Amino acid sequence: MFKKPALEMFPEYTRGYIKLVPEGDITNILAEQLETTYKLLSKVTEVQANYRYGEGKWTLSEVLGHLTDTERIMSYRILRIARGDTTPLMGFDENEFVKRATFYTRTMTDLLEDYQNVRRATISLLKGLPQKSLLIMSKANGYDVSVETIAYMISGHELHHLKIIKEKYLLSGS
Template sequence: MLQRPEPNEYDPYFSIYINCIPYGDIIQFLQQQRNQINALFTELSEEQGKLRYAPGKWNSKEVLGHITDSERVMSYWMLSVARGDTTNLPGYDQDMFVNNRSFGDCTLAELITDFQAVRQATLSLLTTIKESAWLRAGMVVNKDVTARTLLYIIAGHTEHHLNLIKMQPC
């Protein structure tokens, strides 16, 4: 089983996401999270998917799109670090990503399908990473991080947003 990262494997900033993940099997957690996303967003009507809980905040469709886009980017970071890339990997502008995608033009079913495909790709990627590579360190947005930390950040980022939607902080 892939072990939880140690605090010396990441910048304290990433604790916000890592602390959202319970101890246990991270791969099983990722699979359960995939099912949870499906259940949560399938229950929403298209109109509910467009509602904002406050002015200037993302609606549910945009949140799901953001989760999906972020997992795409973070999976690339994880792949790069696991493969030994020592490049300081760039961040991304999450607001620009959301604003330039027009998630409101998509149905919830389309957004769920997209998330499911990205999560499946992440799970598939995990099978290609050797055990020794999980401890490889790299740099993401000027912060040192190991490959396994990035996996926990992927899961924790999703959990963070799910908890905001359910109004249950980590």
Template sequence: MAKPTGGKFYVPYQETYINKVNSDTVTDIVKDYSAQIATFYNALPEAKADYAYAPGKWTIKDVIQHVVDAERIFAYRLLRIARKDKTPLPGFEENDYAVTAGASARTLSSLKEEFNAVRTSTDLLLLSLTEAQLDCTGFTSGVEVTANTIAYVLYGHLLHHKEILEQRYL
């Protein structure tokens, strides 16, 4: 299944995430990005765990909790769609999740452990899917998407937050 293009099966804001991924297939995404993403997030320094680059912005712990929560949601959507579940899936408000997640009460090491577990689980799911399953469509936030598109958005989202952490936090 090739990288989504031309705005079919995704909304405009998702194109930003999709364009961050320079792999031709979902298998290639996992091969090309999984290790570098894990290395980066696992190297985030404990000394900066509670750092936010401006008042009202998330801390590094908040960002990690956010990418974990978002990945779980993306993986759930992808699974439902790949299994031909046509039940429309609602959106989610990331800021509401961040307020109630309680990342500040956690250690950075516990967040990294959860991050690694979720990442491994998602990659195993992605590698288990056939081309036909990746081509299945469903509705999220009122928009028709393919399971394949969600895989690109999921990885693009991880890369997006990696860039923000590099530019504003480290």
């Protein structure tokens, strides 16, 4: 069973995200998030999906695509570290990923399906890990992290973006 690690276990730049994650088993938290996020974003129109709240800001569809891409990368890191691979894992430039992804060519329904599939795969991966692998440490993006830490980072990252979605995209009159 997963237990939220102490804040000191997280890289400094992620601690704001992690503070948003409630206590509890991360697999349950991620499953609840899946339902909440889907419910919130399934009501979004294509006009809303293509809305930018400011110059140079991502559209709502790009934010959802970013969440999905980031979770894919984090899950890959979990797999590598849990299986004992100690090769340092590189970071990624989220702005370049979004720029090259062409999320604007996909419908919100398609992006939501992709998000759901990735989240279900993450939960399945986490549920299949032996307890002893949760605390295995390795380097990712230049920081020492554990499998457990990355799982909570996935949740916190999404909670951070959901707050922005609610404040900037869905309540802005778009």
